[in-house]
Amino acid sequence: MYAHASKLSLANMWVAFITFALAALMGVYQVAERSGMFPKIEFIELYYRSVSSHGVIMGFVLTTFFIMGFGYWIIHTTLKRPIWGGERMGWTGFGISLGGTALAAILLFAGEASVMYTFYPPLKANPLFYVGATLLVVGSWVWCLQMVMSMNAWKKENIGEPVPLAMYAMTANAILWFITSLGVASEILFQLLPWSLGIIETIDVGLARTLFSWTLHAIVYFWLIPAYIAFYTLVPKAAGGTLFSDEISRISILMLLVFSVPIGMHHLYVDPFQDAGWKFVHMIGTFMVAIPTLITGFTVFASMEVAGRLRGGKGLFGWIWALNWNNPMVLSGGLSLLMLTIGGWGGMVNASYSLNVAVHNTQWITGHFHLIFAGTAVIMYFSSAYYMWPSLTGRPLFSTKMALLQLWLWFIGMLVLTLPWHILGLLGQPRRIGVAPYSEEVTAPWAPYEFLMLIGGVILFISALLLILNLVLTHFNKKADTPPVMEYAESMHPVINLPKLLNGFGFWTAVIVIYMIVSYGYPILQFFTMDTIGTFPWSI
Amino acid sequence: MHVDATEKKWVILSFAMAIAMMGILTAYALNKNIHPPSNVEIIDSTTLHLSDEFNEDNLGIKQAEDGSLTITMVAARYGFFPHNMTVPVDTPVKIRIASADVLHGIHTANTNFNTMIVPGYISEVNTTFRIKGKHPMFCNEYCGLGHDYMWSQLNVVSQEEFIASLKKGDE
Numbered sequence: 001m002y003a004h005a006s007k008l009s010l011a012n013m014w015v016a017f018i019t020f021a022l023a024a025l026m027g028v029y030q031v032a033e034r035s036g037m038f039p040k041i042e043f044i045e046l047y048y049r050s051v052s053s054h055g056v057i058m059g060f061v062l063t064t065f066f067i068m069g070f071g072y073w074i075i076h077t078t079l080k081r082p083i084w085g086g087e088r089m090g091w092t093g094f095g096i097s098l099g100g101t102a103l104a105a106i107l108l109f110a111g112e113a114s115v116m117y118t119f120y121p122p123l124k125a126n127p128l129f130y131v132g133a134t135l136l137v138v139g140s141w142v143w144c145l146q147m148v149m150s151m152n153a154w155k156k157e158n159i160g161e162p163v164p165l166a167m168y169a170m171t172a173n174a175i176l177w178f179i180t181s182l183g184v185a186s187e188i189l190f191q192l193l194p195w196s197l198g199i200i201e202t203i204d205v206g207l208a209r210t211l212f213s214w215t216l217h218a219i220v221y222f223w224l225i226p227a228y229i230a231f232y233t234l235v236p237k238a239a240g241g242t243l244f245s246d247e248i249s250r251i252s253i254l255m256l257l258v259f260s261v262p263i264g265m266h267h268l269y270v271d272p273f274q275d276a277g278w279k280f281v282h283m284i285g286t287f288m289v290a291i292p293t294l295i296t297g298f299t300v301f302a303s304m305e306v307a308g309r310l311r312g313g314k315g316l317f318g319w320i321w322a323l324n325w326n327n328p329m330v331l332s333g334g335l336s337l338l339m340l341t342i343g344g345w346g347g348m349v350n351a352s353y354s355l356n357v358a359v360h361n362t363q364w365i366t367g368h369f370h371l372i373f374a375g376t377a378v379i380m381y382f383s384s385a386y387y388m389w390p391s392l393t394g395r396p397l398f399s400t401k402m403a404l405l406q407l408w409l410w411f412i413g414m415l416v417l418t419l420p421w422h423i424l425g426l427l428g429q430p431r432r433i434g435v436a437p438y439s440e441e442v443t444a445p446w447a448p449y450e451f452l453m454l455i456g457g458v459i460l461f462i463s464a465l466l467l468i469l470n471l472v473l474t475h476f477n478k479k480a481d482t483p484p485v486m487e488y489a490e491s492m493h494p495v496i497n498l499p500k501l502l503n504g505f506g507f508w509t510a511v512i513v514i515y516m517i518v519s520y521g522y523p524i525l526q527f528f529t530m531d532t533i534g535t536f537p538w539s540i
Numbered sequence: 541m542h543v544d545a546t547e548k549k550w551v552i553l554s555f556a557m558a559i560a561m562m563g564i565l566t567a568y569a570l571n572k573n574i575h576p577p578s579n580v581e582i583i584d585s586t587t588l589h590l591s592d593e594f595n596e597d598n599l600g601i602k603q604a605e606d607g608s609l610t611i612t613m614v615a616a617r618y619g620f621f622p623h624n625m626t627v628p629v630d631t632p633v634k635i636r637i638a639s640a641d642v643l644h645g646i647h648t649a650n651t652n653f654n655t656m657i658v659p660g661y662i663s664e665v666n667t668t669f670r671i672k673g674k675h676p677m678f679c680n681e682y683c684g685l686g687h688d689y690m691w692s693q694l695n696v697v698s699q700e701e702f703i704a705s706l707k708k709g710d711e
Contacts, residue, residue, distance in 0.1 A: 044685055116682055122642050122659060123684065205643060205658050247541050248551070269576040270645075270654050272661040276578035283565065287558045294554035298547060353565050354574040357654040361645050361680035428649025430680035433688035442676050493542040502541075526580075533584045535659040538642050540684045 005076040005083070006392045006483075008090045012069030013385065013392075015098060016062045017471060019105075023057035024464035026050045031417070031457030033434060035450045036443075045111060047434040048540070053108040055117035058374070060136060061101050063223045066381050067177075068094070068143045070226050071170045073388060075150050077486040078164035081157070084149035093142025100135025103128055114540050116432070118216075119192060121208050124537035127196040130188050137181050147174035148505075155504070162498045165246055166233045166488050169253045173225040175505055176218055176257050179512060183214025183264070195537065202534025206273035207527040213264035214520060217286075221260040223373055225253070227380035231300045231333060234387060236489035238329035241307025244299050246491035250502045252299070255292035258511055259285060262519035269356045278523050283353040285519065293344060300337060304330075306492065328403040332383035335411040336376050342415075343371035346422060364425025366432075367418040375414040379407060382467055387486075389474045394483040398473035402466055409463035417456025420449035577655045579664035588614055588640050601625060601633075603706065609633045615657045616640035618686035620677060626695045628702035629672050635665045645681035648694055656681060669696045 032038050033047050072090060075083050083090055107113040113129035151163055151171045163171070187208050195203045232249045236242055243249065263285035268274055308319025325331050346368045349355050359365060386403045390396055397403065425431075427445055436443055501507055569575060588594040594614055600622045601611045609628070614621045615637055627633055637646065639657045647654035650671060655663045669675075679690035697705070 044688075048682070048685060048687075114685075120643055120682060123682075205660055209658070245542070245544060245547055247543060248547055268656075271656045272577065272579045272581065272658055272663045274578060275580055276575040279576055279578060280566075280569075284562055287562045287565075290558050290561075291554045294557065295551055298550045298554075302547070348561065353576060354569050354572075355565075357576060357647075357652050360654045361647065361656075362649075426649070428647070428676065428678065430645075430647070430678040430688075432682045433678075435688060437689055438676060438678075438691060441674075495541075497541055499541060530580075530582060532582055533660050535585060535642075538684070 005072060005087065008087055008094065009069040009073040009076075009388075010392045012065045012072065012094060013388075015101070016064075016066035016069065016381075017385065017468060019057045019065075019101070020062045021464055021468045023054045023062070024461055026054040026057075028457045028461040030054065031454050034436070035454040036436060037451075037454065042435050044434045045114075048114040049108065049111045051432065052114045052116050053105070056104060056108060056133075059117050059219070059223075060133070062378075062381075064097065064136065064140050066385075067173065067222070067226050068097070068140060070229075070384065070388075071143060071147050071174065073392070073486070074166050074170050074229075075147070077391075078167045078488065079150060079154045081150070081154055083146055084153050085146050089142060090146060093139045093146070095139070096142065097136050097139025100132045100137075100139060102132070104132030104136065107132065118212060119187070119208075121192060121195070121203050121205055122535040122538050123540055124196050127193060130192045130196060134185065134188050134193070137185055140181070141178060144174040144178040147171045162246075162495045162503055164488065165243070165249055165491075166229050168250060168503070169225060169229045169232070172253045172257045172505065173222055175509060176225070176261065177222045179509075179516075180215050180218035180222065180261050183211045183216075187211040202536055204527055204532050204534050206271075206532065207524070209268060209271060210265075210274065210520075210523055210527070213267045214261075215264070216267050217264040218261040220369075220373065221256050221289075223377045225256065226384070227336060227377045228253070228256075228296055230329070230380040230384050231296060231336075232303075233488040234329055234384065235300065235333035236303035236307060237487055238327050238387070239304055239307035239323055239333075241303055241310055241489070242492040243489040244302035244306065244492055246493075246495045247498070247502060248295060249299055252292040252295045254502070254508055255295075256289065257505075258508055258515065259288045259292070261512055262515045263289065265519075265523065266351055266356070269353065270360050274523055278519075280353055281519055283351065286351040290344070290348070293340070297337065297340070300333065303489070303492075304333070326400070326404060328383045328386045328400065328407060331404060332379050332407050335407060336379050339371050339375035339379070339411070339414065343368060343376060343418075347372065359425055361431055362425035363421045363429040363431050367421030367425060370421070371414065371418045375411070375418070379410055379414075382407060382410065385467075385471060389471060390481065391483045391486045393475050393477075394480060395474055395477035396479055396481045398470050398477055402470050406463050406466040406470065409459055409466070413456050413459030413463055415456070416452055416459060420452040420456070424449045424453075574652070577663060577665045579662060581662040581664070582660065583638050583662050585639055585641070585659040588638055593636070594638050596621075601627060611635040613637040614640055615644040615646065615679070615690075617642065617684055618679070618690040620646065620679070620690070620692040622692075624693045624695065626697055626702060626705045627669055628699045629669060629696050631699065631702075632666065632668050635667070637663045637665075642683050643681050644679050644683050644690070646677055647680050648675045648677050651675070653677075654680075669694070672696050672698065 107126045107129040113125035115123045115125045194200045263282045265282035266286045305319050308322045311322040313319030313322025639659045644657040652667045655665050675694045677692045
């Protein structure tokens with residue numbers, strides 16, 4: 001049973017990392033194209049094809065498959081029971097998602113869907129691209145169902161016991177993803193698909209953007225929660241300590257779950273068609289999400305301090321140097337939190353009701369989400385993969401040194417890429433431009449930062465190659481090993497008398513539904529009471 | 541259930557920080573009357589050229605009888621019309637933009653001028669330009685293969701120069 005389960009997880013994760021490598025290659029082409037230093041590779045049509053593919057793969061494919069693989073592995077290693085619905089159901093979901101991904105990829109690579117991962121109607125893609133994207137999401141719903149039902153089945157078998165934290169958090173993530181993906185799913189099913197097929201003539205772009213905003217913020221937390229799971233349960237273990245507080249970690253996860261869905265309208269701050277009052281309501285909600293992030297920072301630092309002191313670290317900061325930074329999990333935890341700190345600070349600017357206009361749709365935004373997603377979250381995907389590969393494949397990690405080098409390069413590359421992007425944004429550079437054919441006067445101040453961006457992109461690409469190489473060489477490592485048991489950090493204090501509210505999701509799901517109706521009800525309903533005039537399809 | 545005393549303090553502090561930031565933003569928005577552009581107004585993007593407001597002859601900057609300034613613009617692949625605009629420094633202006641085709645966005649660095657332009661809706665920004673000189677206005681939302689060719693010049697001049705430019709336009 002164990003070996004079979006590892007196959008399902010491994011298949012999901014390989015799809016994630018192989019497509020990641022492809023998208024990393026596109027990334028390095030894009031920075032080269034954009035730097036303006038290689039006129040021979042400036043093909044604007046190819047550039048937008050690449051940007052669209054890079055976004056779809058990194059945002060939807062890498063994340064969804066990695067998280068599904070991680071989730072299945074967590075069921076097996078924490079609940080130690082079969083997946084609810086059986087592995088066959090898991091493979092069915094995997095097949096649906098993979099088929100959808102392949103379909104979408106064909107159309108993206110063929111240049112039939114250069115509409116960005118945000119779809120941007122009234123630009124119209126080939127209808128099959130929307131079908132592919134839908135299948136990717138629908139396949140992941142199978143996973144959501146299996147996560148929730150597996151947890152419930154375990155609870156029935158272990159009445160009164162606290163659900164292991166990693167499982168609890170991953171189930172929260174499954175619920176979060178299901179609720180948040182309903183926004184984009186309804187945009188595709190009721191608007192994009194019938195419109196692209198000619199069944200309906202026009203599309204209301206305001207409604208489409210509002211529905212997409214429903215998905216657009218919480219999706220980031222769907223990507224981040226696996227990193228938080230690593231922070232809470234894998235980093236303290238690898239550091240040789242304990243989790244500072246299991247209960248507070250649960251509360252953070254619940255806050256992320258409840259606060260992160262009904263706030264997407266901060267992506268629409270400068271859109272017409274939504275009143276300022278609603279944007280204000282969503283601003284309040286957005287700042288609430290800062291709270292669980294601040295709490296997580298404390299919990300993780302405290303857990304690491306405990307480990308550092310156990311290792312003989314003394315004084316106010318001595319424990320930091322006593323930690324084993326040559327452990328990939330510990331190193332990635334530290335680097336990830338640094339990137340979260342810088343990126344979070346930028347996020348406060350974006351989230352500000354009045355200050356957002358200074359940065360909206362400039363290159364600053366691209367810098368921000370690369371730092372938070374590609375930096376903070378994805379570096380934890382890497383170290384989690386290093387940690388899980390031996391237990392998934394039964395072979396020891398090919399090279400820890402290479403893993404450490406890879407993580408350092410990812411961190412350095414990410415800073416060299418994104419800090420200049422923040423500055424470029426403040427200088428006024430719009431995002432998603434290719435060759436920047438503006439006047440010399442306009443582009444001259446950008447040049448040094450674009451050069452740094454190119455260097456950063458190359459470093460990141462080298463790092464991506466090292467990751468893949470290490471994972472492949474581990475998978476085919478001739479030194480077979482008995483698979484090490486996947487271990488999670490224990491809580492410093494035993495979890496006793498856990499309130500029911502911190503061990504289930506029924507109540508919290510109801511809270512989200514009510515909160516969603518309050519914050520999105522009118523903003524969506526208004527499109528059906530106003531006499532809006534739709535838009536016909538446009539090609540790129 | 542166990543919650544450490546220090547951690548409890550940090551949780552309270554986290555709430556306090558978030559609430560303080562919300563408070564500052566709220567006070568600032570209300571005091572300085574700074575709100576994101578949030579006009580809810582419908583238009584038929586396919587017939588802009590026939591509309592009273594967005595037909596070609598009506599585009600550009602206009603001074604009403606009460607002295608207030610309104611800029612009327614159209615965004616269409618791949619340009620903003622009119623292409624060059626002159627506005628007076630330190631004077632409130634109302635900018636109204638409609639898209640003739642797809643989604644666009646427009647912003648000027650170091651100003652509060654930043655809005656999406658969504659087909660079917662009219663965007664409206666009320667702002668004041670504080671820095672004299674030539675400023676590029678970029679399209680900041682992917683609108684098709686010519687997206688990065690889409691930009692215009694904004695010329696912020698002294699009030700005297702602006703009045704002179706208006707008179708020149710009348711002749």
